[in-house]
Amino acid sequence: MNKKILSIIGVIAAVIILGALYNTYLGPSGVEGEKEVSLQVIVDKENINEEFTFQTDHEFFGELLEEEQETLKLSYDEHSTLGMMITGALGYEVDSSSEYFHILVNGEDAEYGASGIPLIDGDEYVLELRGFGEMDDPDEGEEAEDKEVTFRVTIEKENIAEEFTFQTEQEYLSQLIEEEGETLEAEYEDTDFGLSITEILGYELDASTEYLHILVNGEDAETGVSGIEMIDGDEYELELRSFAPMDDEEDEGEVSDTMEVTFIVTIDTEDIAEEFTFQTEQAYVSEMIEDEAEVLELEYEMTDFGMSITEILGYEMNSDGEYLHILVNGEDAETGLSGIEIKDGDVYELQRRDF
């Protein structure tokens, strides 16, 4: 036989063997049997966010999508090399020149296309519409995207309740406030805790008694304005609220009862974990620990945001890299120490954490 033909046959045989080895050792493999998986479809710009739960016997994600095509109103192309390419979901058709459906498996980027993702019982899949060039890590230079957000300012005592709609490419709420500083008549300071608004819509805050409470889509914000990453369609609200009343402002005649609370301090880096039981008549945690400053070897500062601990149980806080996380009965506190009202039997915990 011709030498060339022999070499070609040899190469084809090698391809078949190598292909089989790949499929056995490296290729994605499915799992047989019934599985329950969830699928979330997100198209932010159309406010589509739906979650489905499917029972399936299929081995691969692509097969499940084919089966549930009608439920998901799914359209797709079969690409010769890439397998299934999703072109539409829940009635939304992808503009393939600028966007695609990104697949996440249990919160991680999928390593394969839909056809190559093995279905595993309990897995959570997400199909999220993304633009080309979007990175997963915002720190790695996410492309600036135009967002439309609603911004409300409520200052009840001045009858101020204004709503703004802003188009912005900024990433954080603080940047938007800086950008729209003129419209919002905002004055602010840069503090260790990020941007701190001192004046808005002509109203000057009295930092010792009041603050602007932040709500994101109606929920209390977990961080300050500098930590809030904006998402298209979000609604932000700044509402003027008062700090806890001071002793001298307490309603006259109110009787303070003695309460017993547990106070735990955990500094993981120093193996400090101490528990105290305090009897107190104070209304707020900050007041109680002021009383117990000696026991707690406490140093603190009063800031615009209330009490800020600088040293506790002999451990000096490094304000750049760490903070004391507050837990109330095991749940993350929604305010600082000055805002936590003491209830009998409560357990307060301060945990050192890294930013």
Added chain:
Amino acid sequence: MNSNVETFNGMKVQDLVLISILSASLTAGKLALSFVPNVEVVSLLFMVYTVALGVKRTLLISVIFATTEIFLYGFSTWVLGYYLIWPILILATGVLKGKVKSEYGFAIISGIFGLSFGFFFAVFESFFYGIAYGMAYWARGIPLDILHGASNYIIAIILFNPLVKIFSSQLKQYYIR
């Protein structure tokens, strides 16, 4: 018009025309086979051009070819890789030109090139997206790399010699040195 008029860096008008036509032939060859995954004639044509026309001109052809890819598919990291990977093949062919006489040598080079195509891009993409991405990219593409290497070998073993012969004779006939 005298086609021998010197234009730039000793290049003649006929060089400029030839480089343009051969770049276009690469793009056409790539598009013509684009419906078959990882089966292509671009590697073969680059090797044929290098043997018949020399390294310098073929390098210029590769630059135009890679730039045309940007016009066709938009700017992306893989296109940047094209500016590197084809010159590597051209330089390897240029080095082998005087040493390898049979088409088997060129077919093996073409096969190895196809096999390592995914690995090269995995390394290249790692610079942009990290090593984990590069590893996933490479592992995912191994079946296609195997196909690429095998098809490159088969295409070269069949077409390399006939194409070099035809191309060289056409150059002798029409190309004024």
